[in-house]
Amino acid sequence: MEDQLLTQSLEDYLETIYMIIKDKNVVKPKDISLRLNVSQASVTGALRSLAVKKLILYSPYEPIELTSTGLKKAREILRRHELLRTFFTKVLLVDHQIADETACKMEHVIPKVILERLAQYIEYIENCEKKTFEWIEKSGYKCIDKKGCEECSMDVDNLVVKDSELGENAVSLLDIPVGKSCRVIELSLDGSTQKRLVDMGVIKNAIVSVERYAPLGDPIEIKINNSCIALRIKDASKIFVELV
Amino acid sequence: MKDIRVALVGNPNAGKSTIFNSLTGAKQKIANYPGVTVDIKQGTIKHKDINIVIYDLPGIYSLFSQSEEEIIARDFIVTEKIDVILNVIDVSNIDRNLNLTLQLMDLNIPIVAILNMSDIAESNGYSIDYTKLSSMLAVPVVKAVGSKGVGSQNIVTEIERLANGEWINNYPRIDYGQDIEAEIENLCKQLVIPDEISSKYSKRYVIIKLLEDDESIHEKIYVGKNIDYIRRSKEKILSLTGDDSAVLVSYARHGYITGIVRESVDKRVIDRINVSDKLDKVLANRVIGLPIFFGLMYLLFQMVFTVGGPIMEWIETGFGILSEAVHNNWNTETLPLLRSLLIDGVIGGVGGVIVFLPNIILLFFAIALLEGTGYMARVAFIMDKIMNKFGLQGKSIIPMLVGFGCTVPAIMATRTLDSKRDRLITMMVAPLVSCGARLPIYALIIPAFFAEDVQAAMLFLIYIVGIVLAIIFSKILGSTVFKGEARTFIMEMPPYRMPTFKGLLIHTWDRSYMYLRKAGTMILAVSIIIWAMMTFPALPASEVEMYEAERTAVISSDILEDEKESQILGIDNKELEAGLVYSVAGRIGKAIEPPLSLLGFDWKIGVALIGAFAAKEVFVAQLGIVYSIGEATEESQTLREKLRYNYSSLVALCIMLFALISTPCVATMVVTAKESGSWKYAAMQLVGLTLLAYIISLIVYQVGTFLGY
Numbered sequence: 001m002e003d004q005l006l007t008q009s010l011e012d013y014l015e016t017i018y019m020i021i022k023d024k025n026v027v028k029p030k031d032i033s034l035r036l037n038v039s040q041a042s043v044t045g046a047l048r049s050l051a052v053k054k055l056i057l058y059s060p061y062e063p064i065e066l067t068s069t070g071l072k073k074a075r076e077i078l079r080r081h082e083l084l085r086t087f088f089t090k091v092l093l094v095d096h097q098i099a100d101e102t103a104c105k106m107e108h109v110i111p112k113v114i115l116e117r118l119a120q121y122i123e124y125i126e127n128c129e130k131k132t133f134e135w136i137e138k139s140g141y142k143c144i145d146k147k148g149c150e151e152c153s154m155d156v157d158n159l160v161v162k163d164s165e166l167g168e169n170a171v172s173l174l175d176i177p178v179g180k181s182c183r184v185i186e187l188s189l190d191g192s193t194q195k196r197l198v199d200m201g202v203i204k205n206a207i208v209s210v211e212r213y214a215p216l217g218d219p220i221e222i223k224i225n226n227s228c229i230a231l232r233i234k235d236a237s238k239i240f241v242e243l244v
Numbered sequence: 245m246k247d248i249r250v251a252l253v254g255n256p257n258a259g260k261s262t263i264f265n266s267l268t269g270a271k272q273k274i275a276n277y278p279g280v281t282v283d284i285k286q287g288t289i290k291h292k293d294i295n296i297v298i299y300d301l302p303g304i305y306s307l308f309s310q311s312e313e314e315i316i317a318r319d320f321i322v323t324e325k326i327d328v329i330l331n332v333i334d335v336s337n338i339d340r341n342l343n344l345t346l347q348l349m350d351l352n353i354p355i356v357a358i359l360n361m362s363d364i365a366e367s368n369g370y371s372i373d374y375t376k377l378s379s380m381l382a383v384p385v386v387k388a389v390g391s392k393g394v395g396s397q398n399i400v401t402e403i404e405r406l407a408n409g410e411w412i413n414n415y416p417r418i419d420y421g422q423d424i425e426a427e428i429e430n431l432c433k434q435l436v437i438p439d440e441i442s443s444k445y446s447k448r449y450v451i452i453k454l455l456e457d458d459e460s461i462h463e464k465i466y467v468g469k470n471i472d473y474i475r476r477s478k479e480k481i482l483s484l485t486g487d488d489s490a491v492l493v494s495y496a497r498h499g500y501i502t503g504i505v506r507e508s509v510d511k512r513v514i515d516r517i518n519v520s521d522k523l524d525k526v527l528a529n530r531v532i533g534l535p536i537f538f539g540l541m542y543l544l545f546q547m548v549f550t551v552g553g554p555i556m557e558w559i560e561t562g563f564g565i566l567s568e569a570v571h572n573n574w575n576t577e578t579l580p581l582l583r584s585l586l587i588d589g590v591i592g593g594v595g596g597v598i599v600f601l602p603n604i605i606l607l608f609f610a611i612a613l614l615e616g617t618g619y620m621a622r623v624a625f626i627m628d629k630i631m632n633k634f635g636l637q638g639k640s641i642i643p644m645l646v647g648f649g650c651t652v653p654a655i656m657a658t659r660t661l662d663s664k665r666d667r668l669i670t671m672m673v674a675p676l677v678s679c680g681a682r683l684p685i686y687a688l689i690i691p692a693f694f695a696e697d698v699q700a701a702m703l704f705l706i707y708i709v710g711i712v713l714a715i716i717f718s719k720i721l722g723s724t725v726f727k728g729e730a731r732t733f734i735m736e737m738p739p740y741r742m743p744t745f746k747g748l749l750i751h752t753w754d755r756s757y758m759y760l761r762k763a764g765t766m767i768l769a770v771s772i773i774i775w776a777m778m779t780f781p782a783l784p785a786s787e788v789e790m791y792e793a794e795r796t797a798v799i800s801s802d803i804l805e806d807e808k809e810s811q812i813l814g815i816d817n818k819e820l821e822a823g824l825v826y827s828v829a830g831r832i833g834k835a836i837e838p839p840l841s842l843l844g845f846d847w848k849i850g851v852a853l854i855g856a857f858a859a860k861e862v863f864v865a866q867l868g869i870v871y872s873i874g875e876a877t878e879e880s881q882t883l884r885e886k887l888r889y890n891y892s893s894l895v896a897l898c899i900m901l902f903a904l905i906s907t908p909c910v911a912t913m914v915v916t917a918k919e920s921g922s923w924k925y926a927a928m929q930l931v932g933l934t935l936l937a938y939i940i941s942l943i944v945y946q947v948g949t950f951l952g953y
Binding site (some may be wrong): 192193195196197198199200201203204211212213214215216217218219221225226227228229230231232235 | 305306308336337339340343490491494495498520521524528529530531533534621624625626628629630632732733734735736737738739
């Protein structure tokens, strides 16, 4: 996975592309240069490197698309950012703007294990029903409930980090060989496309099988319940599934 | 007589049409519903003392306002005060079908559920507990087999019962879970809902739609404080459950359906699409799928033209005889204008339309067959990648191909496209595909100007230019005029089916009849206008007398009879030419000569082009008149010689290009206006294409001249 290592700036680009897609559905190089406040030329350079690493689909005059790996990566970066910011604002009670700026710098370097611990900590604080935590000078947060933890209703052992992220086995629908079945884990298409698919029964946990590709490789035909649906590769790449 | 208004609603491919046909038989017509480009058919059944009017709505998957069909269907049910909804359900896809049923329940109208194709389902191992299903849904359930007419009587009985009795809304209320239900209750108190909405929908329905992000309702309610209330509720749901409210609502519905299906349907074997699957292994095959498609298209056109050709000739002969009969039996002295109007205007104009009817009927039959069997969806599947490159979708290939025959059915064939945007683009560029009526123009000009060994290549070049322009312009239109609309391509591939012959005939007849009625009346009107333009003002009496005197001189001279005849014919033709020059059309031709001269055209070409607006092939006849050789055909050698004498081969090329690209004929414009629902698009097509033709011919002529051709 050595070649997948991204520089800090490329990570920023990827994150920005993801955010713009969420906002507007379509990304043009100009949007990126406006958001990051950099020149169009550097955007083009960065897009090329991202395309080489197969994180985005980029060709001139076409809207930029995230590949499934790109999407995963972008979400991971964004999640790190959000976790850190939450920690700074909710736990450390730091001003929002400073929190955001610091998160932006730290998100690129923080190792996964520390991140997960932080996440658990935040969850713990947030989920404590009695809100009996208080910031105590020099010793950090303490539970001030006199009864102690015995009667605390929190199930610390099974505390699950609230994480809608994809599981380890998640792949895009396009990675499923023809004739094989898979379970839908997540759809991350734009609003109306996603609604249409949901109406047609493509929902979380539905079992879908890949029937065939069109003669020219696009679209793809899938079978769900008892009906066959054709959809474009572009949309299918945003359906995450696991083999069953 | 009491009228009961019934709407037929269901998923695409659930077999709605067969149910509709078996219920109403041939007594159906296209409902007149303003501004709608999707067909809504209407049929009537008389039963005892009631009149049941059934509307066949477009197939939809949900009542969400995503596609044109869904908006139309929902608006129709609500605004047309529908008394009973007939919900056609395909048993083999019952989960997805019930999703729509549950949404229909929100409209607070009695529903009859029709389980269609129940015979196939049962023979495939489904066992359905109809009583249980009916009681769980609180809806009467009727078994039916549309293609065999089974169940029609029961459906009518249920309609009658619901319409006559007191109906109470007992529909199951879906529990969306405590978090959402709490917010629904909150919003119920907070929201201010305008009367125009609250009079049609219940408050709960409106709120659920808002939580589902339904855009059509959004617009009217998303104002003032409501925005805050809705946003706060949605955020609260998100923070409590970690999921978007829209997703949760649809999951709750799907969960509810799963429950119903588990209780009432026993699925043992699932192999309905086995046969389909086998067929698709061949027809949608990665290697031979495309060749098979083109082969089938070739056969289809062969069939249309070999079967249609002779019939067209008979019709043409028939009109010729009719026109001849009027010509011979109607003395030139009595009402000469009316005579000319009848022969040249009415018979010529109507004949021009009816002559294409055999081909059009055959084309529509072929399209009905492609759609009815389910092959159309495969066409879209295998052609989508190519067409998508041009900014269109797979199904657009069919109208394009039909366009080689005639542009009018091509534009009507765009009905098979489900996105309005794709339909409009296809309509706009369809005239660029060179139709059959333009062939006489090429057939006249190419042999006149080009050496025999390049003639075929020239013809091919002209066709290719049309196709290339169509491609370029769909791409351009897609990213300019028709930009912005989201383009999604998610299409069900229905199992292959044997369509009923009756269904095919009904489809074919509907479309052919529309061609005749709508295009026919308008074309007749415009033909008369063009006839008038070429007839008025008539030559002054002094000139007519002059030609008469010349003729008398020839007759009384003592030359041979044969010689006399040809001289008289010459004088007749000269008179025709003088008449045309003197008419409005001739004057317009003269007036537009300066801009046309930049393309190397003179006023004679101008006049012929005006005639071509009535129908492209009229161009040839017009040239014949202006060159004083009477009514010409594309085989006319004299005309070819005259053309060769007057124009260079560069001008000839420009004439062909102009005829290819410019103004579609009147029929095309009329059909475009009807099908797009607006004359705006027809005008856009007219102006746009004529301008394009002018620019391209201008460039070709000027560059050609500069290069010394």
